[in-house]
Each structure stands twice: as C-alpha cells, then as structure tokens.
Amino acid sequence: MTRSDHVESLSPLTVALLATPDSTASTLFGLYDLLLGTRRDWQQLINQTDVESPFLPLIISRDGQPLRAYNDVPIQPHASLGNAPSVDVVIVSNLAISPFEPLDDRYDQEAQWMRERYEAGATLASACSGAILLARTGLLKGCEGTSHWGYCDCLRREYPEVHWQPDKALVTAGVGQRLVMSGSGSSWHALGLFLIARFIGAREAMEVARMNLFDWDATSPLAYAAMMRTGQLADPVIARCQEWAAQHYDGEAPVAAMVRISGLQERTFQRRFAQATGLSPLDYVHTLRLEEAKQLLESGDLPVEAIAWEVGYQDAGFFGRLFRRKVGLTPAQYRRRFGVLARRLASVATPAAAVGAH
The missing domain is CATH 3.40.50.880 (Class I glutamine amidotransferase (GATase) domain)
Known part of the structure; x- marks a missing residue:
C-alpha cells in the first residue's frame, strides 16, 4: 500500500x-x-x-x-x-x-x-x-x-x-x-x-x-517532500536527540553524540531511534544535512564543495554521490532546476535598484 x-x-x-x-x-x-x-x-x-x-x-x-x-x-x-x-x-x-x-x-x-x-x-x-x-x-x-x-x-x-x-x-x-x-x-x-x-x-x-x-x-x-517523517512523541529521550540533531547535524560524529546524550547503550539507542522515527540515526542525520543543502543550492551560488563542507561532509565526492542517490539529481542539476526563482528575482530587482539609486 x-x-x-x-x-x-x-x-x-x-x-x-x-x-x-x-x-x-x-x-x-x-x-x-x-x-x-x-x-x-x-x-x-x-x-x-x-x-x-x-x-x-x-x-x-x-x-x-x-x-x-x-x-x-x-x-x-x-x-x-x-x-x-x-x-x-x-x-x-x-x-x-x-x-x-x-x-x-x-x-x-x-x-x-x-x-x-x-x-x-x-x-x-x-x-x-x-x-x-x-x-x-x-x-x-x-x-x-x-x-x-x-x-x-x-x-x-x-x-x-x-x-x-x-x-x-x-x-x-x-x-x-x-x-x-x-x-x-x-x-x-x-x-x-x-x-x-x-x-x-x-x-x-x-x-x-x-x-x-x-x-x-x-x-x-x-x-521538502523528503523532510523528516513525524508523529513520534512517545519517546522523550529520542525527541531530545532529535532536537539536538536539528541544531548540530553539521558537526563531527553526530550519531555518537546522540548516543551520549541519550544515555543508552548504542544498540538500544539505534533500535529506539528507528522505532520512533522510521529512520536509522545516520539516515536521519543525512536527511537533515541534505535538506539544508537543498536550500543552499536553491538560494545562492555557493560552490557544491563549499555546501558539502557547510552541511557536515568533508568529502565532496561522497556528498555528491549521496545527494544523487537520495534526491535523484546531482547537486548541479538540482540547482539548475530549483534555482530559477532566485535568478528571476535578481533580474527583476536590478533595474528597480538602479532606478532607486537615481
């Protein structure tokens, strides 16, 4: 179904x-x-x-x-x-x-x-x-x-x-x-x-x-269609880890940090996290990072390598492969498809700004 x-x-x-x-x-x-x-x-x-x-x-x-x-x-x-x-x-x-x-x-x-x-x-x-x-x-x-x-x-x-x-x-x-x-x-x-x-x-x-x-x-x-699946409130320990991940997904070893925050054994944490969210902790972090990368690709001209670093990936090649596998487009293809609005607004705003300057 x-x-x-x-x-x-x-x-x-x-x-x-x-x-x-x-x-x-x-x-x-x-x-x-x-x-x-x-x-x-x-x-x-x-x-x-x-x-x-x-x-x-x-x-x-x-x-x-x-x-x-x-x-x-x-x-x-x-x-x-x-x-x-x-x-x-x-x-x-x-x-x-x-x-x-x-x-x-x-x-x-x-x-x-x-x-x-x-x-x-x-x-x-x-x-x-x-x-x-x-x-x-x-x-x-x-x-x-x-x-x-x-x-x-x-x-x-x-x-x-x-x-x-x-x-x-x-x-x-x-x-x-x-x-x-x-x-x-x-x-x-x-x-x-x-x-x-x-x-x-x-x-x-x-x-x-x-x-x-x-x-x-x-x-x-x-x-935004792949944003985090919701509906979990029954496990406050995992909810606390989700809140932490939302602010620190770009750091080093975020899954290990969540394990420490939870106070649980790693295997127990992995099991409870998957039960609560429908995702493994690593997949959850990847999703947070990729959603932020999407917004950066849509809204600006930051190089793909810099975006990878910005969202927590030191290996731009790995980031590109992961992005394509999860999104179905390369980062460059995604930017071409969804960055159109920013370019349109820039082309409209420039003449108006020039008139205002006079």
Whole structure:
C-alpha cells in the first residue's frame, strides 16, 4: 500500500486555519481552497471522478463568531478555540500587523491554544507575518525561523533567541520538524504544497501545483517532500536527540553524540531511534544535512564543495554521490532546476535598484 493509498483509507487530516481581525483573507482562504481541493480537483479534471480531499480544513477563531478580517472581508468560522475538534495541523496565515507594533498579549489565548495543540502532537505552521504569533508561543526558542523579509529585523530584536532567516522561503524546526514557517508574500503556496507533500505525498503536491499553475521552480515542494517523517512523541529521550540533531547535524560524529546524550547503550539507542522515527540515526542525520543543502543550492551560488563542507561532509565526492542517490539529481542539476526563482528575482530587482539609486 502506498502512502497516498494509506492516507486515502483513513479519516481526513484536520487542519485548523486561525482567523483573527488581522488575518488577510487572500492567504487564509487561499490555503483553505488549496487544501480542500487536494486530490479532489485533479481527479475531477483528469479522471472525471468525484473523490474527497484528504484534508479537512476548518476556520477557527477565538469565539467562533462571525468576524471581519483585515480589509473588512467577512469570515464565518467553523468553530471556536474552545469547541474545535482535535487537529493535526494549525496554520497562522498572514497577519496585517505592523512589524514595529509589539503583539503584546493581543493573541495570547490563540498562542496558548497553539502550544496545547503542539504538545498534543499537532504540526504548527505560519505563513509570512503569521510568524509573529508563532513566535509568541515560545516554541521557536533556539530554533531557526523565517517570515516576511520586512519583519525579520523586528522579530530578531523581540525574539533574539530565534535564528531568523529572511532569505529562506521555508523553514522547519522543533521536535520532529513540526514547526513550519514560510517567508515572504506568496510563499504560502510553498507552505501549502509542503504540507501536502509531507502528509499526503510529493506526487499529489505536484498535481496541486499543476492544477493551480503554480511556478514549480518558485515553490519547489519536492525540495521538502523528503523532510523528516513525524508523529513520534512517545519517546522523550529520542525527541531530545532529535532536537539536538536539528541544531548540530553539521558537526563531527553526530550519531555518537546522540548516543551520549541519550544515555543508552548504542544498540538500544539505534533500535529506539528507528522505532520512533522510521529512520536509522545516520539516515536521519543525512536527511537533515541534505535538506539544508537543498536550500543552499536553491538560494545562492555557493560552490557544491563549499555546501558539502557547510552541511557536515568533508568529502565532496561522497556528498555528491549521496545527494544523487537520495534526491535523484546531482547537486548541479538540482540547482539548475530549483534555482530559477532566485535568478528571476535578481533580474527583476536590478533595474528597480538602479532606478532607486537615481
């Protein structure tokens, strides 16, 4: 049974889309439509078959009452924080809040609810400036984060313990990589496609991209399709090792370090790690390193040898062979395929910068 077949046989994954008076309707409803149309729209168009989406998106607000989003768009929530069903994913969409205006306690009820959902095993995600609220939960401490480029400086001052990366379109962090952030503007497309790829499969993420005419090179959900498999919370020892690996995967002998951190015998550690994550500790480290390498290949011109060193491989030849075996492309082929957006943005920005200089 394929992963997609397995998901299709189960109840749909419940995704809570948080709605507030500062939510922007385009991102909130865009994500809602994207998730509800997963599998359904493609099958209707290509196979003339009526199927249900593997996602159940629900709009959730503090009290469940009708509200008006930013720009006065009416929203009718499905539920309140108090009566919302159990959820698999919580998404904070873009918030029209000034980066220079402290959030204070305005949405502390929502932040507390998000923390509780995370502790129950849910994935938390933010689109663009929604990272303001995700950061308010305190769950990003010590992790990487991203948001709209115009917000990262202010977020860095307010949350200095978070390693803000404005140049990254998408960042995952936390235990089991269950904190997901997309960056500027329409990168909510990348967030939606990433969630589809992670929970349903890369093939269906590609179908959604083709159905909606998303620029595949811009969103590149396949870049994130092999991200860490989640769902393990039952083994706190392994969870602690995962958290450590997320920050130190580029060091020497990370598996041996995790064994020491666990306090377990090596064979016991290997067995429990595989049971909890579905991967051997070494494969887990390789996956973390390769996902970082993908982002470096997408976003810049650093030589492949330097990227290998950056993510923890001293042998660039080994890195290249491993990358091709795991990804299906050489690092150079991957850069050519998924680095298109960066070149396009550079070509567009250069004339504007020249005009601004005058």
